[in-house]
Amino acid sequence: MASRVILPKLPISADITLFDGEKVRGEFFVSPSSPHHEGPETLLDLMNDNTRTFVPFQTEGGMMLLNRAAVRNIIFESSHLMSIFTSPDNDNIYGLTVYVRTEHKESELQGFCYTGDLRPEARRPVDLLNSPDMFLLIYCNERLVMFNKNAISHATV
Numbered sequence: 001m002a003s004r005v006i007l008p009k010l011p012i013s014a015d016i017t018l019f020d021g022e023k024v025r026g027e028f029f030v031s032p033s034s035p036h037h038e039g040p041e042t043l044l045d046l047m048n049d050n051t052r053t054f055v056p057f058q059t060e061g062g063m064m065l066l067n068r069a070a071v072r073n074i075i076f077e078s079s080h081l082m083s084i085f086t087s088p089d090n091d092n093i094y095g096l097t098v099y100v101r102t103e104h105k106e107s108e109l110q111g112f113c114y115t116g117d118l119r120p121e122a123r124r125p126v127d128l129l130n131s132p133d134m135f136l137l138i139y140c141n142e143r144l145v146m147f148n149k150n151a152i153s154h155a156t157v
Contacts, residue, residue: 008032009029009030009031009032010029010030010031010032010040011027011028011029011058012027012028012029012030012043012076012077012078013025013026013027013076013077014026014027014028014043014074014075014076015074015075015076016057016066016071016073016074016075017071017072017073017074018070018071018072019070019071019072019103019148019151020103021102021103024057024059024064025059025060026057026058026059026060026064027057027058028043028046028047028055028056028057028076029056029058030042030043030045030046039080040080042078042080042081043074043076043078043081043146044081044135044137044146047068047071047074047134047135047146048133048134048135050132050134052068053067053068053069054066054067054068055068068134068135068148069134069148069150071148072100072102072147072148072151073100073145073146073147073148073151074135074145074146075143075144075145076144076146077143077144078144081137081144082139082144084114084116085112085114085139090114090116091116092114092115092116092123093112093113093114093115094112094113094115094124094125094157095110095111095112095157096110096111096112096113096125096138096155096156096157097109097110097111097155097156097157098111098136098138098147098152098154098155099152099153099154099155100147100151100152100153101151101152101153106153109138109140109145109147110140111138111139111140111141111145112138112139112140113125113128113136113137113138113139114137114139115127115128118131125155125157129149129152129155133149134148134149134150135147135148135149136149136152
């Protein structure tokens with residue numbers, strides 16, 4: 001009988017808003033080592049993994065298998081990702097205002113996006129918005145917010 005190896009995961013607390021307006025608090029789980037870069041997998045890596053439709057999300061009510069496409073936005077903390085935005089020598093930070101559709105109206109969020117993970121010749125905010133990733137990370141009001149790009153009606157720089 002084959003044995004299954006289960007690697008321990010790291011919890012990341014988050015507040016999510018679904019497209020229907022429901023807000024849920026809980027934890028996502030990421031790998032302690034990323035297959036794409038040094039260090040642990042980030043929540044952005046997990047949510048932009050196009051090989052997954054559903055990701056585990058632990059709530060007070062139990063484990064939820066969350067469809068990534070149903071998530072409008074995620075608010076979370078990450079010292080690693082926060083350091084990208086607070087570093088004084090980062091040339092790949094751009095001011096961006098995104099306009100997000102909600103169930104009642106459109107809301108505006110001003111913040112900063114990071115384009116340093118893109119190819120050097122394609123590091124403009126428009127390149128980031130047109131990337132195949134489902135979620136866009138914005139640093140705003142000293143917090144990290146990921147938006148499903150399907151919720152963004154437009155952006156200004």
